[in-house]
Amino acid sequence: MRLKEETEFFEEEEEREQSMVAHKFSPQPMMKGVVVGYALTSKKIKSFLQPKLEGLARNKGILFVAIDQHRPLSDQGPFDIVLHKLSGKEWRQILEDYRQTHPEVTVLDPPDAIQQVHNRQFMLQEVADLNLSDAYGTVGVPRQLVIKKDPASIPDAVNKAGLRLPLVSKPLVVDGSAKSHELSLAYDQYSLQILEPPLVLQEFVNHGGVLFKVYVVGEAIKVVRRFSLPDVSKRELSTNAGVFRFPRVSCAAASADDADLDPGIGELPPRPLLERLAKELRRRLGLRLFNLDIIREHGTRGRFYVIDINYFPGYGKMPEYEHIFTDFLLSLVQSRYKKRASKPVEEPVR
Numbered sequence: 001m002r003l004k005e006e007t008e009f010f011e012e013e014e015e016r017e018q019s020m021v022a023h024k025f026s027p028q029p030m031m032k033g034v035v036v037g038y039a040l041t042s043k044k045i046k047s048f049l050q051p052k053l054e055g056l057a058r059n060k061g062i063l064f065v066a067i068d069q070h071r072p073l074s075d076q077g078p079f080d081i082v083l084h085k086l087s088g089k090e091w092r093q094i095l096e097d098y099r100q101t102h103p104e105v106t107v108l109d110p111p112d113a114i115q116q117v118h119n120r121q122f123m124l125q126e127v128a129d130l131n132l133s134d135a136y137g138t139v140g141v142p143r144q145l146v147i148k149k150d151p152a153s154i155p156d157a158v159n160k161a162g163l164r165l166p167l168v169s170k171p172l173v174v175d176g177s178a179k180s181h182e183l184s185l186a187y188d189q190y191s192l193q194i195l196e197p198p199l200v201l202q203e204f205v206n207h208g209g210v211l212f213k214v215y216v217v218g219e220a221i222k223v224v225r226r227f228s229l230p231d232v233s234k235r236e237l238s239t240n241a242g243v244f245r246f247p248r249v250s251c252a253a254a255s256a257d258d259a260d261l262d263p264g265i266g267e268l269p270p271r272p273l274l275e276r277l278a279k280e281l282r283r284r285l286g287l288r289l290f291n292l293d294i295i296r297e298h299g300t301r302g303r304f305y306v307i308d309i310n311y312f313p314g315y316g317k318m319p320e321y322e323h324i325f326t327d328f329l330l331s332l333v334q335s336r337y338k339k340r341a342s343k344p345v346e347e348p349v350r
């Protein structure tokens with residue numbers, strides 16, 4: 001993030017924290033209704049804009065209005081907040097222009113900040129730089145290598161980088177397409193030549209087949225358990241060869257929240273560690289709506305890895321998302337409102 005934006009982001013965050021404590025999320029009496037424009041795919045509208053969310057929002061004075069992508073944004077609304085998750089360079093530019101010409105509107109989130117998590121080369125960089133380590137544990141990222149082209153060079157590149165097998169191959173770009181979620185597990189480096197760059201090769205970390213999805217909505221976080229890929233033993237590694245495509249193992253259908261799990265595997269990561277991680281990432285990434293896929297290295301108590309960050313994920317699967325999301329929207333407008341109210345009135349020029 002640029003320095004000015006970072007400072008503003010910080011100030012807004014602080015004000016919002018204070019305003020939330022002071023008002024316990026209730027709308028201020030003098031605050032008018034909140035209009036939230038949304039530009040989302042039909043899949044997202046179905047999973048996110050559920051009747052319960054719209055009903056609760058209406059009771060709190062929040063109105064969701066569909067944005068027509070093909071009409072000028074300035075002719076629509078007026079909006080207090082714009083929620084979006086659509087792809088394409090043109091749309092990004094439209095949003096960026098709108099942000100410049102309508103600084104009074106909160107665009108969730110800034111398009112250039114989202115770009116960082118749409119590329120797996122840069123997605124985890126902030127987690128790596130943060131290098132979080134405290135009494136509750138450590139949070140890192142698996143070692144990885146970016147392959148832009150020439151699949152024949154992969155075995156050599158893997159050797160040179162000293163990456164340990166097995167490796168997870170992930171498409172470099174995350175653009176919302178099904179293809180960007182087509183992952184493979186490689187047991188030997190020679191088979192990697194059949195893969196199609198651009199891609200990222202990431203060391204597979206044994207984690208007992210369970211992962212944690214940490215949903216972030218502004219300052220709020222919620223964690224759920226999902227089933228994931230099983231561990232790969234040394235024996236399997238020495239006897240197996242080849243590259244295996246694997247399906248979306250940790251989709252919603254694979255909830256592990258009610259499973260009878262070994263506590264060493266299923267115990268949620270310590271809350272203070274997640275709070276710190278989410279707070280730092282919110283600031284560093286300049287995002288307020290995202291989730292993290294986190295795994296705990298099997299056999300350790302506190303060695304965690306972030307393996308994926310998703311912008312505006314499937315909040316429909318986050319427990320209590322309706323309350324959390326509407327409170328968040330209100331807190332955004334309240335802090336803006338307070339900011340405007342506390343600005344000194346300009347003297348008229350005589």
Ligand SMILES: O=P(O)(O)O[C@@H]1[C@@H](OP(=O)(O)O)[C@H](OP(=O)(O)O)[C@H](O)[C@H](OP(=O)(O)O)[C@H]1OP(=O)(O)O
Pocket residue numbers: 041043044047085174175176177213248250251252291293308310311312313314315317
């Ligand atoms: O489809 P859903 O509701 O499972 O949500 C997907 C997310 O699932 P999750 O909330 O993490 O379980 C999903 O997360 P994963 O990458 O599967 O961890 C993505 O965020 C996906 O968006 P995109 O395809 O990367 O643009 C999300 O898809 P969109 O809803 O944004 O299309």
Ligand SMILES: Nc1ncnc2c1ncn2[C@@H]1O[C@H](COP(=O)(O)OP(=O)(O)O)[C@@H](O)[C@H]1O
Pocket residue numbers: 142168170174180181182183202203204205206207211227228229249250293295307308
């Ligand atoms: N480095 C890794 N070690 C162990 N398992 C992994 C690793 N990377 C991915 N996985 C498994 O593959 C799944 C999908 O990978 P992820 O990076 O989250 O891609 P996507 O963006 O498609 O969700 C994860 O949810 C997890 O089950």
Ligand SMILES: [Mg+2]
Pocket residue numbers: 293308
């Ligand atoms: Mg994922």
Ligand SMILES: [Mg+2]
Pocket residue numbers: 174308309310
């Ligand atoms: Mg993802």
